[in-house]
Amino acid sequence: DQQVKQNSPSLSVQEGRISILNCDYTNSMFDYFLWYKKYPAEGPTFLISISSIKDKNEDGRFTVFLNKSAKHLSLHIVPSQPGDSAVYFCAASEGRDDKIIFGKGTRLHILP
């Protein structure tokens, strides 16, 4: 059973516009959420995180929003740039349990 779900396998966005990547989770015990970015032939790299005590965290062009009641989080990238083309993974962990569970990923294409 998928505890972290990314229902859009791919997304195309015009350069300069906003990219919104969505993620849903089923485990109500998750209290820490992360986004990772992955280029081909490289390991995932950490992008941004949010703890369940917050509903928003911003870092430069990247903002993560958390809606605990809906068990939903999203990553906003604005403005989108060509280098943002990659696979984005949503991930979550449960309190003291240090195991991080990943979604299947969304491939983002930034169009010129």
Add this chain to the structure above:
Amino acid sequence: GAGVSQTPSNKVTEKGKYVELRCDPISGHTALYWYRQSLGQGPEFLIYFQGTGAADDSGLPNDRFFAVRPEGSVSTLKIQRTERGDSAVYLCASSLRGSYNSPLHFGNGTRLTVT
């Protein structure tokens, strides 16, 4: 500084053979993780070490898989009697302590192909 290093980067082996995959974490990182990523999937948790001990090995698929970290630094993932279904990219990650509020730093992975 140096990141997480995984060797080899590629490994091709025949069905039934034994393989070892090595991970050198970032110096000073006490937590080390192994994940497996199959095509079109996200990283799948295998095992997590805190220091020398396995804190959580619930993701190991069966007893053909085993991992060690004898001195709390380098780790080796061992797969016995490999099967074609074991073909995947095996990712190692480390963090300064447990993952809570301390993001994982991943290596580039070892691509294992079982023929």
